[in-house]
Amino acid sequence: MDRNMRRTLDLFLMFTGREITLKYKRSYLGFIWSLMNPILTALVFFVAFKLFMRFEIEDYTLFMLSALFPWTWFSASVSMCIHSLTGNISLIKKIIFPKRLLVVSVITGQMVTLLISIPILAVLLYYYGKSPYLSWLYIIPILLTVQFFIILGISMALAMLNAYFRDMEHITNVTLNMLFWMTPVMYPLAMVPEKYRIFLAMNPMTYLIQSWRDVIMTGRVNWVNVLIAAVTAAVCMLLGSFIFAVKDKKLDEVL
Amino acid sequence: MITAENVWKSYPVNRDKPGFKEFIVNAPEFIGKKSGLFWALKGLNFSVKKGECLGVIGKNGAGKSTLLSLLLGTSLPGKGTLTVNGKRTPLLELGAGFHQDMTGRENLVMNGILLGLTRKEALARQDAIIDFSGLSEFIDRPLRTYSGGMYMRLAFSVAVHTDPEILLIDEILSVGDEFFQKKSGDAITGLIKRGTTTVLVSHNMESIRNICSRVIWLEHGVIMADGIPGEVIGKYLNEGGKDV
Numbered sequence: 001m002d003r004n005m006r007r008t009l010d011l012f013l014m015f016t017g018r019e020i021t022l023k024y025k026r027s028y029l030g031f032i033w034s035l036m037n038p039i040l041t042a043l044v045f046f047v048a049f050k051l052f053m054r055f056e057i058e059d060y061t062l063f064m065l066s067a068l069f070p071w072t073w074f075s076a077s078v079s080m081c082i083h084s085l086t087g088n089i090s091l092i093k094k095i096i097f098p099k100r101l102l103v104v105s106v107i108t109g110q111m112v113t114l115l116i117s118i119p120i121l122a123v124l125l126y127y128y129g130k131s132p133y134l135s136w137l138y139i140i141p142i143l144l145t146v147q148f149f150i151i152l153g154i155s156m157a158l159a160m161l162n163a164y165f166r167d168m169e170h171i172t173n174v175t176l177n178m179l180f181w182m183t184p185v186m187y188p189l190a191m192v193p194e195k196y197r198i199f200l201a202m203n204p205m206t207y208l209i210q211s212w213r214d215v216i217m218t219g220r221v222n223w224v225n226v227l228i229a230a231v232t233a234a235v236c237m238l239l240g241s242f243i244f245a246v247k248d249k250k251l252d253e254v255l
Numbered sequence: 256m257i258t259a260e261n262v263w264k265s266y267p268v269n270r271d272k273p274g275f276k277e278f279i280v281n282a283p284e285f286i287g288k289k290s291g292l293f294w295a296l297k298g299l300n301f302s303v304k305k306g307e308c309l310g311v312i313g314k315n316g317a318g319k320s321t322l323l324s325l326l327l328g329t330s331l332p333g334k335g336t337l338t339v340n341g342k343r344t345p346l347l348e349l350g351a352g353f354h355q356d357m358t359g360r361e362n363l364v365m366n367g368i369l370l371g372l373t374r375k376e377a378l379a380r381q382d383a384i385i386d387f388s389g390l391s392e393f394i395d396r397p398l399r400t401y402s403g404g405m406y407m408r409l410a411f412s413v414a415v416h417t418d419p420e421i422l423l424i425d426e427i428l429s430v431g432d433e434f435f436q437k438k439s440g441d442a443i444t445g446l447i448k449r450g451t452t453t454v455l456v457s458h459n460m461e462s463i464r465n466i467c468s469r470v471i472w473l474e475h476g477v478i479m480a481d482g483i484p485g486e487v488i489g490k491y492l493n494e495g496g497k498d499v
Binding site (some may be wrong): 003007010018022090093096097249253254 | 266267324328329343345348351352356357364368370372
């Protein structure tokens with residue numbers, strides 16, 4: 001391997017390792033928090049929606065978590081990545097290195113959290129009298145890849161724009177919250193009245209999240225949904241890389 | 256190794272954008288008004304040969320640090336062309352990228368990679384680096400337990416062990432206590448004497464005179480003089496203070 005590539009890879013592994021380990025470095029439970037967080041989240045939602053609001057949906061906890069975990073990867077990554085450039089000013093101004101690694105490593109670190117929570121879904125499947133599907137082995141990596149590039153494209157654009165326009169961070173957080181309820185994470189698509197469904201159909205995240213839920217719960221996906229998500233990923237990457245490259249030239253003047 | 260042709264660099268004057276309230280109140284003023292530019296460098300022409308040590312002197316705000324950041328590549332010239340061939344090692348802000356919660360050793364490896372080594376090379380050199388820094392007792396403790404001097408010593412030790420081809424230095428010939436100052440000064444002089452191309456920004460005329468083979472005097476983004484150290488320094492000291 002070319003020495004420069006080797007170095008970039010080392011840097012990427014270093015940043016990612018830092019993302020994963022440093023988060024819990026000074027806490028007593030440490031890495032266990034990565035597992036505890038999704039479990040506790042699951043519990044809260046179970047109590048709120050199953051016990052209090054009594055949603056009459058079959059296997060609701062599994063139904064919801066199979067979409068919530070991938071969603072969390074998306075939203076946590078985006079809201080963290082937005083600070084990737086503005087939060088590393090001394091590094092960016094004093095050392096030359098591929099800046100997009102800062103974004104990539106946050107997303108990869110968050111992906112590890114998702115991977116850790118997949119066994120929780122498997123346990124739930126057993127609880128509901130089903131079992132994990134063999135097809136996970138190839139469908140999940142495909143979904144991971146597609147989602148990775150959607151997040152990367154969006155995050156590169158937002159991280160860069162936030163350096164020039166710091167309101168971006170607040171706009172993003174509001175938008176993420178709105179998008180969460182505009183995506184069928186907590187509720188099934190079928191529950192939305194016919195006339196409003198067009199809004200969900202226009203949201204690219206719908207197709208991706210639906211695919212996650214399908215594969216976790218049934219072991220199958222609608223490949224049209226996956227394709228739409230993949231096209232979204234390509235568009236996000238093109239736009240994100242373009243914005244990142246163009247705005248990078250004057251980055252030092254605004255940081 | 257370094258060639259600058261008519262290099263210009265500007266910064267927006269108003270680096271803090273007006274808030275929404277001011278924008279609304281003074282809307283008529285803002286509309287149609289282009290934000291001003293401050294030209295930190297105005298058409299620099301110079302070159303540095305391999306093995307040469309260039310000193311840059313001038314008053315505060317003359318554009319010296321801007322020049323260094325352009326040479327490093329963390330910012331790009333607004334106009335003109337600047338070519339730099341070779342691996343650039345900054346000794347600008349020591350310890351950029353250090354993380355408080357990682358140990359000295361982890362920071363050492365990470366900084367080594369950031370400054371151009373591979374992980375393998377950084378690991379191979381860690382003993383030499385630790386030895387040079389004199390911090391072997393503390394190296395596996397988190398960086399937040401380090402004193403300011405220890406922090407700088409670690410950062411400096413990493414930087415000089417990364418095979419610099421072009422050294423960019425901003426006033427850091429004194430790191431740590433008396434003894435380490437001598438050691439670090441010697442290390443830099445050693446690197447320069449062995450033919451590492453260097454650009455050194457300093458207000459210490461003594462060290463510029465001793466180390467540099469050529470000196471540039473910058474004032475308001477323009478090169479006022481370029482030549483052998485004795486002459487340029489003399490000119491700067493005579494004429495530089497006039498408009499103060």
